Amino acid sequence: MQPREFLMIPGPTPVPDAVLESVARHPIGHRTPEFSKVVQDVIQDLKWLGKTENDVFVLTASGTGGMEAAVSNTISPGDRVLSLICGVFGERWAKVAEAFGAEVERMTVEPGKAIDPKAVEAKLASAQPKFKAVTITHNETSTGVINDLQALAAAAKKHSALSVVDAVTSFGAVDLPIDAWDVDVVVTGSQKALMLPPGLGIIFFGKRAWEAKANCQSKSFYFDLKKYKKSLDANTTPYTPNVSLFCGLATALKMMREEGTESIFARHMRLKQSLRAGLQAMGLELVVDEEAASPTITSIKPPADLTVDAIRKKLKERYKILVADGQEELKGKIFRIGHMGYVFERDVLMTLASLEATLIELGHKVEPGKAVRSASDLLAARK
Numbered sequence: 298m299q300p301r302e303f304l305m306i307p308g309p310t311p312v313p314d315a316v317l318e319s320v321a322r323h324p325i326g327h328r329t330p331e332f333s334k335v336v337q338d339v340i341q342d343l344k345w346l347g348k349t350e351n352d353v354f355v356l357t358a359s360g361t362g363g364m365e366a367a368v369s370n371t372i373s374p375g376d377r378v379l380s381l382i383c384g385v386f387g388e389r390w391a392k393v394a395e396a397f398g399a400e401v402e403r404m405t406v407e408p409g410k411a412i413d414p415k416a417v418e419a420k421l422a423s424a425q426p427k428f429k430a431v432t433i434t435h436n437e438t439s440t441g442v443i444n445d446l447q448a449l450a451a452a453a454k455k456h457s458a459l460s461v462v463d464a465v466t467s468f469g470a471v472d473l474p475i476d477a478w479d480v481d482v483v484v485t486g487s488q489k490a491l492m493l494p495p496g497l498g499i500i501f502f503g504k505r506a507w508e509a510k511a512n513c514q515s516k517s518f519y520f521d522l523k524k525y526k527k528s529l530d531a532n533t534t535p536y537t538p539n540v541s542l543f544c545g546l547a548t549a550l551k552m553m554r555e556e557g558t559e560s561i562f563a564r565h566m567r568l569k570q571s572l573r574a575g576l577q578a579m580g581l582e583l584v585v586d587e588e589a590a591s592p593t594i595t596s597i598k599p600p601a602d603l604t605v606d607a608i609r610k611k612l613k614e615r616y617k618i619l620v621a622d623g624q625e626e627l628k629g630k631i632f633r634i635g636h637m638g639y640v641f642e643r644d645v646l647m648t649l650a651s652l653e654a655t656l657i658e659l660g661h662k663v664e665p666g667k668a669v670r671s672a673s674d675l676l677a678a679r680k
């Protein structure tokens with residue numbers, strides 16, 4: 298007999314039993330009053346979680362589908378777009394915008410660093426002609442950096458550029474008050490902090506985004522948000538949605554309401570802090586400094602005498618815990634531990650203990666017990 302494999306990767310993430318049960322039920326008809334009630338509940342709860350009155354649409358697509366919907370509904374060929382890039386997903390925004398004919402300027406910082414809002418502000422102020430939009434990655438999953446979205450969105454707004462935000466690995470784990478921060482477009486996906494299997498893309502679309510849509514020359518059939526808005530006014534969707542995931546999302550959001558946003562956000566901060574404390578106590582080097590460290594994902598350099606492959610393989614085979622490799626240029630250079638959604642303090646302690654045992658089994662010198670002690674001391678002090 299084997300224990301269940303445990304996902305400490307940045308998505309897909311662990312799914313609660315109640316959500317799995319909702320997803321597993323026989324599908325209901327999508328043109329029924331029962332499903333319309335599910336749609337109503339989901340939309341209301343997503344607005345609650347995003348602290349917004351903006352429109353929100355649930356697309357049957359992955360997060361990248363949501364990114365494509367964001368671009369294809371706001372940006373016309375030839376529009377100038379400033380893409381803020383601190384990793385793989387920032388670059389993805391630039392590529393999506395280019396695919397729709399935008400003239401993209403990249404503002405890039407080295408992996409592991411956050412975007413400097415002052416530099417963005419200066420860039421926007423001096424730009425001629427002005428940028429139509431700024432693409433922002435709130436939480437850069439490839440490195441584990443969280444950007445100062447409030448300041449970045451404010452800079453975009455000051456210079457009349459749309460803020461188009463990837464919140465795929467932050468939304469639902471980190472406070473993102475869309476209306477208070479006046480963010481125009483926010484995209485997320487189901488398989489991260491929302492505790493669902495992959496398959497839904499979610500897009501919040503504000504007033505200025507609709508104004509951009511009115512003049513937008515780009516074309517999309519499936520992702521034309523006007524159709525989604527018309528359908529949503531009747532509590533339905535334009536095409537057959539993933540009914541099962543919609544039902545799961547209703548359950549997940551109900552669970553999140555029960556926990557409350559403040560508790561959810563504080564829990565993710567504790568996961569980050571205790572994990573970082575434990576990893577450092579183990580003598581491991583973290584990729585991101587404390588001020589830019591993500592509450593949902595932590596990147597770690599392997600010790601000089603071990604490879605990322607060996608660590609990941611042993612953790613998986615021996616302890617059934619999955620952690621992620623680095624992506625693209627960071628492949629084999631770092632490993633990443635995801636801690637978002639249905640993840641708790643116990644899971645951090647378990648991961649630290651298993652990682653410590655893994656390093657010891659691979660022949661690396663570690664002081665046994667120190668990592669878990671550091672993490673649990675920190676958790677105890679914060680109660």
Ligand SMILES: Cc1ncc(COP(=O)(O)O)c(C=O)c1O
Pocket residue numbers: 307308359360361362386434436437438439463464465466486
């Ligand atoms: C920050 C970020 N943006 C976008 C995506 C793309 O989402 P998907 O793989 O669901 O298309 C991911 C996926 O990991 C991500 O972490």
